[in-house]
Amino acid sequence: MRYLPLSEADRSEMLRVIGAPSIDELFRDVPAEARLKGPIHNLPSHASEMAVERHMAALSRKSMAAGDVPFFLGCGAYKHHIPASVDHIIQRGEFLTSYTPYQPEIAQGTLQMMFEFQTQVARLFGCEVANASMYDGSTAMWEAIVMAHRITRRKKSLISSGVHPHYVSVARTMAKFTEDQLETSVPDLTARTDIDRLTAAIDEETNAVVVQYPDILGRIADLTPIAEAAHAKGALLIAVVTEPVALGLIKSPGEMGADIVVGEGQSIGVGLQFGGPYVGLFACREKHVRQMPGRLAGETVDAEGKRGFVLTLSTREQHIRREKATSNICTSSVLCALAFTAHLTLLGEKGLRQLASLNHARACEVADRLAGLPGVALVNESFFNEFTVKLPVEARPAVHAMVEKGVLGGVSLGRLYPGAEELENGLVIAVTETVTDQDIDALEVALRELVQ
């Protein structure tokens, strides 16, 4: 077997050194009745690289790849072009096949990269500090809510109806067990977000208001007033960013007063991958850093006075604090963080602005084209690269009908909010730099046929 270097001669020699008559002797602590006699029945035996590759390639061909068709899906995962060098960098064996950097003398590569990542995330989000990654945006949001609970010692969080429904679903699942109180609702198909209503609802029991920016329908709202209102009642503002490319063009939540900013980093450097692995982003104020979850790389010096980096503030973490830790997270998403930081370094400030501008301009163009179709109304007044249209027909079957035309034409609100009748004509359309003129034509043709 190609992954196992021991020869039969090695095995015999090693058993002799050990003083065991057979390999079974080494498993003698396993009760005999629990020991399997041979390989598990009815399962295939080992296979050649060629055979496995052939099998997997056949499975791969059963899916419709985003890159092969006109593609307009967003809602928390975005198709952006990833420079070839990013995939090369994350496949460097020294990054790919290393462990969490517990031995800093021989892990400076990962640690310096984490430190650079933390700095980029903090600056992009307009915060003072950021950690070295979470699993994804949804779990980062829940961690932010429990962090706000710890800081304010209050149990109630107000979650905007503009937050991704799957993120809300994760928080609700967790809150059932921690007895945190979450107030949530379903969004209205209107141009305005629910920020005014939320602002009015903040009270002395509230630990945090959670808003998404841009929100699930693509809308953008100034967060300054709600940040001020939250602070006036001793609550925190948590902002969720599922499309960080937007921050190349619009103000960061931190600049507008958000206390904790979390997000999904997938759209910079990480492919769609059917939902994972992705990379959770987490940033906050320096004064709250000891309440923060997750790994942190920090700067220090070595015995010769040379600058170096280590994992730090570990007294927050499970391997030191056990049941008193800020979170149970251990392995997070460092390789995806590397993809994020490498892509963002290639972009730089200039490239990120260009990328963001291109996305926005493309989205404006598509929004105008679709709004010209009979019966189709653009819901948004503001948006970045994603907006919602209201169709004269139910959007969910429309999405399936567009598949028949070879177009992946957006995410229906019926998929995201099953049962919410007032949303069932809503279709969320994301337009990135990868969309071509022909793609737009195909979408327009497919939709026109459906609405006529």
Next chain:
Amino acid sequence: MTVNPSGWRPTTPANTQGEAETVTGNRALMLEEPLIFESDASETTGVDFDEVPQHPRRLEGLERSRPIGLPGLSEPEAVRHYTRLSRQNYAIDLGLFPLGSCTMKHNPRLNEKVARMPGFADVHPLQPQETVQGALEVVSELAQWLLDLTGMPSVAMSPKAGAHGELCGLLCIRAALEARGDKREVVLVPESAHGTNPATAAFAGYRVESIPANSAGRVDVEALKSRLAPDVAAVMITNPNTCGLFEPEMKAISDAVHAAGAFVYCDGANFNAIVGKVRPGDLGIDAMHINLHKTFSTPHGGGGPGSGPVVLSKALAPYAPLPFVERDGDQFRLVEEETAGEHHGGTFGRMVAFHGQMGMFTRALTYILSHGADGLKQVAEDSVLNANYILRSLEDILDAPFAKSGPCMHEAIFSDKGFAGGLSTIDLAKALIDEGFHPMTMYFPLVVHGAMLIEPTETESKASLDQFIAAIRSIGERAKAGDESLKAAPVHAPRRRLDETLAARKPVLTYRDPEVAEAAE
């Protein structure tokens, strides 16, 4: 064989004293690399774009007015930056990485190739299901293998890593207890457990109580049994445990826990030792996470992404999280909130935005198909053989607290008992770095003072193990003789020992421009 056809002589190293300073600070292949923020590169970019069409903006008047502070590098500079950084990392591709309980085995490159196939890598999580059948089939096929290998009836695929899987298991347990109106508040965790176990139990809203280990490195079964009471919701056990030993009374423990109305959670971090040899389902376990990034060879990537599917017993299966994949003839269906009600009303809910770690599923399935049932059995046997070879080759030089109780499983535990001159585990570990090895897990598990936990894995050759053993024997001799020079180790690594106290006392977690940092002092 002619070595010097041109007649050149091999170089003779001069009799040097220490290392001369270089102008650059570099030492041949050891290249220093500044932070990206230290380059003056706000206008540099390594990505070319088409011209942006002019369009009135619809950004609610929220355009950025100030610079973000993100440096850019051209492609050659970026590739060099990260390549230079990469060379300051140790990795399994470079050599033995014997971190106990971490299973640092070779990461096959076929896995990487397959994970990048467009039908897996380039599909959106919210695509209509008829367009993602290949991806769903991978989830289903891997799930079936995990069930067959563990002898369990059900598996939750969405948890993102081991600790997230623990959380999934405990939430299933909590949901099952609540469904029968049974409010229990305590989770019992052996003191040898990974830190994630008690942290997870607390995160799931439980009070944690510790169970002692006995002198043979196993759970003290009598102490455990005597603590079982109607307030105990679950017991979290690691098997094989963190001392590298199988818990021989696992079935009896499970029976006692079940008799007390509680559930058994098994930390599957060490599944590599028993894959294809023993099925947790035969030991009475109710829930166990499987670290795909350990047993099933998906890369650790410097700290993730991981993937932690959780196999579940019949009693817990109805409470499994959403979403999951169901097979319907030759079609595959994703069951989400909307469709769960029909057959799966007990689900405790959703743990992640989408469907779990697809990129890890493809890699793990590729690995499993490569090995097959026979190969996986050989994996467990070779990993246990390698660990016992290390145990017996070192037990005369290092204290091996449980060596007398018999063979170990996939990892061997030693301690620094007998080291002289104030030397301890860390000094041996750091000296191993100079010998070209990654150190073992240090000071864990907590039940052994000065623990050194060595897990070689099955992908090490005998020659590699022999070299490692020779290095430890030499360092061990020096430690027992009180050789002070060990305290200076490592001397050949990119950095000497780093000041972790300073890092924690005055945290510097992001780069600050020198003038800003100075103003803040």
